[in-house]
Amino acid sequence: MSNRPVTKIARKGFDARYCSDRELSFSSEWKTPKIFKQTSSSWTNTLGYVPMFMGFRQLNEDVPFTALMSSEEILGGYNTSCFTHANPTYIDSPDFYDGVVIDLNGDLYINPFHGYNWTDENEFAVLFLDSIYGDIPTTYPLKSGGVYLLGKGDIDVRTAFPADNSIDSRFDTLKIFKTGTLELEVPEKTFMESESYKTYTAEVEHNLGYAPMFLPQASVGWILNMQLEDTSFVVNDELGLLPGSRAGIDEAPVLDVYVDSNKLYLRLWRFAYSFGERYYNAVTITLYYTIFYNKINEELDLISG
Amino acid sequence: MSAPAYEEAPYYKDLVHNLGYKPLVMAFAYVESYLIRGWKQLPISYYRRYVDEEFGVIIEGKSLFYEHLDDNTIRFYGEGGTEVIVFLFLEPRKDAWYE
Numbered sequence: 001m002s003n004r005p006v007t008k009i010a011r012k013g014f015d016a017r018y019c020s021d022r023e024l025s026f027s028s029e030w031k032t033p034k035i036f037k038q039t040s041s042s043w044t045n046t047l048g049y050v051p052m053f054m055g056f057r058q059l060n061e062d063v064p065f066t067a068l069m070s071s072e073e074i075l076g077g078y079n080t081s082c083f084t085h086a087n088p089t090y091i092d093s094p095d096f097y098d099g100v101v102i103d104l105n106g107d108l109y110i111n112p113f114h115g116y117n118w119t120d121e122n123e124f125a126v127l128f129l130d131s132i133y134g135d136i137p138t139t140y141p142l143k144s145g146g147v148y149l150l151g152k153g154d155i156d157v158r159t160a161f162p163a164d165n166s167i168d169s170r171f172d173t174l175k176i177f178k179t180g181t182l183e184l185e186v187p188e189k190t191f192m193e194s195e196s197y198k199t200y201t202a203e204v205e206h207n208l209g210y211a212p213m214f215l216p217q218a219s220v221g222w223i224l225n226m227q228l229e230d231t232s233f234v235v236n237d238e239l240g241l242l243p244g245s246r247a248g249i250d251e252a253p254v255l256d257v258y259v260d261s262n263k264l265y266l267r268l269w270r271f272a273y274s275f276g277e278r279y280y281n282a283v284t285i286t287l288y289y290t291i292f293y294n295k296i297n298e299e300l301d302l303i304s305g
Numbered sequence: 306m307s308a309p310a311y312e313e314a315p316y317y318k319d320l321v322h323n324l325g326y327k328p329l330v331m332a333f334a335y336v337e338s339y340l341i342r343g344w345k346q347l348p349i350s351y352y353r354r355y356v357d358e359e360f361g362v363i364i365e366g367k368s369l370f371y372e373h374l375d376d377n378t379i380r381f382y383g384e385g386g387t388e389v390i391v392f393l394f395l396e397p398r399k400d401a402w403y404e
Contacts, residue, residue, distance in 0.1 A: 022326075022395065033392075087346060099345075101343035101345055103344070104335065104342070130392070132333045132390040133344070217346070236329060238372075239348075240330060240370050240371035240379075241348065241370055241371075241372055242348050242350060242368055243348075
């Protein structure tokens, strides 16, 4: 057993000394990702390594239900208060650079998702101190002013690079506002040729007054692949799979996960066949969500200056 | 759930985490190919372009993706030799914390 000091905070109703990791709300043994920059602009890397990142899209009225070319006649029903993750949710992306990309040098490029007659309102990147490529510096000089640091016990907390400490008050972190389970109960349905499509929505209120960051990293226009298109599933568990390649009439259903200033939405689009009846099973789509206090469209730079 | 039989991604590697549930995954890979060059989050679809003396330019679809085999193992698929950087998040699941 290690003699390293460990700081643990238990969730309500649990004893930090004996409970499992999942029953804790904080442990200095875990990495707490630290945000050093949020931006809607491209950025030239000054860190010397490639940082972990996350991207968000700001939608608008022109964004279709999926970014496939063939789908642009159906709008998604979004507006500029709607935000979602900037992950590809379809194979036939109009442009592979869409979203948030970091090049070999670690420089950030932001390219709003777009189609032939629409473009996202904006795109936001969240940059973390953790490295995905290259060694992080071994030290980070303290600047003057009050700083709260909590180490992991094996490195000098005063000189450790902030990514190696548990808490460093100079940087932002993902702060949990609310977690829960959102279930979308979708009834059995037979579409007639003339019906075109139907949407089903489940939502949860957060009422923060701004669009907050959320997990999991689900997005809008996620074309359900053949494994998922007519069955119950948990969104969190399937996000690593490739999406389907066709959506809309005669093709696969589409799933949306997005937030606005008041709510988190889980929405399913089901489509009819153009040549006859189309039957769908009754299914339940489950989302284990975490909503953070962090605002998506906030610009901050905590490492320069 | 069985592994999807994507012919374009014949290689895989298992990450055994033994958490007893399916954690959130944030995985990154550097892709340098036709149309894309940079670090992106999985899943990623991209193309490889070859020049064949007989057939000319050949463009092949490739992908990097993952699936939870069970509550303890994540399987990553992609071209051999691809380095994937993975972060797992200890997330709350059915027992919500702050509802």
